[in-house]
Each structure stands twice: as C-alpha cells, then as structure tokens.
Amino acid sequence: EDQVTQSPEALRLQEGESSSLNCSYTVSGLRGLFWYRQDPGKGPEFLFTLYSAGEEKEKERLKATLTKKESFLHITAPKPEDSATYLCAVQAILKTSGTYKYIFGTGTRLKVLA
C-alpha cells in the first residue's frame, strides 16, 4: 500500500540548533516529492519539489534531499520564525488507472525556542 510517514511528529529546538526532518515513502511510480510549511490557521506554503534520487534543493536555512526511500528537510541554525508544521507529499501514478494521486504525510510540528 502506498504510504508516506513523517518523523518525528513533533520537534523542539533551541535557536541555532540544526536538525533534520524525515519523510519516508513507499509508493510505486513516484513522480515527485513536495515539501510544504503550514502555519496555524493557514494553508500550506509550497517550499520544494524533488523529482529524482540525489536531487537537492535549498532555500535560506532549509535544504531538502531525496533518496529512493526517503527525503530529509535539513534546517540549519533555525530561528523562532521557522516554527511551523512541515508537510511532505508524494505524487504517484496509480498502476490500475494511470492517473496520479498525491499522498500527504501527517507532518512534523517544529517549535524553535529563542
């Protein structure tokens, strides 16, 4: 069964304490992996798309990497304003119909303390 699992569920960091969030997936026909940031009461904000193993994307203090089984979102020297829920989503092709679907993980709630 196609599945996306994020860990940890919640993470508390001190300002400046670097860490990584994990997104593991088991899908057939991966078309892309997407990272989003969601603030309370808001819709998710798009961060990165990764299409193939070995690919990396960077934006400010965030760096996303992709392997054949998982993706990591590395946060370097985080600041309190990086506090949010980070979601990953996988786009996969359904073998039976040839259509595609998105599968979202349940997210990692990040809190960065000043």
Next chain:
Amino acid sequence: GAVVSQHPSRVICKSGTSVKIECRSLDFQATTMFWYRQFPKKSLMLMATSNEGSKATYEQGVEKDKFLINHASLTLSTLTVTSAHPEDSSFYICSASSGTDQPQHFGDGTRLSIL
C-alpha cells in the same frame, strides 16, 4: 508567483444554510484543483479532485450531494456545502496545480462554523 486565493476566510452560519467557498488561481491556469478538510492538529484529508470542465472525483466517504464542486474555468473552483450541519464545521482548504508533476499551491483556508 503561484498565488491561490480562497474566500471567505471565515463563515459562521445557522444549521441548514448552504455555504459557497471560492478558490481562484490568480497568476496561473489550474488544470486541476483539490479540496481538503483539515481537523485540528491533523493532516489534510482530500475530499475531491476536479479538472476544469469535468465532474469532480470524490474520495470514498465524501457525500457528493452534500459537497458540490464546480470547476467552471481554469482559474476558479467552488465548493458548496449544502444544508450544513454542526458536524460540517471544519477548516476547508483548496489547492490548485498547473499540471502533472507540478506542486499544488494552496489557499489560506476557510474556517466554517455551523451553529
């Protein structure tokens, strides 16, 4: 770029009322739009997927007659919650994508409260 506007941001209404939520892609053409429901501290629950000019595809367990979706143009989709009841109270979020392999871009959600 890739801005999605969702209105209204908050609705409070009486039980039995029908509520329409609009989702517009402001600077790109959205071949596919998605409607989600999100419960507190939970991830997104996909309700339906719609392609411009076609009938929406609903996820299992979502009532088609309760949640009417229209995707009349490449920049506009609407979700109408018909005869809303307190159990329909939730955070509804739309998203739009310009095509296969492209990310979804999300609106800011609508907080629906049915009294």
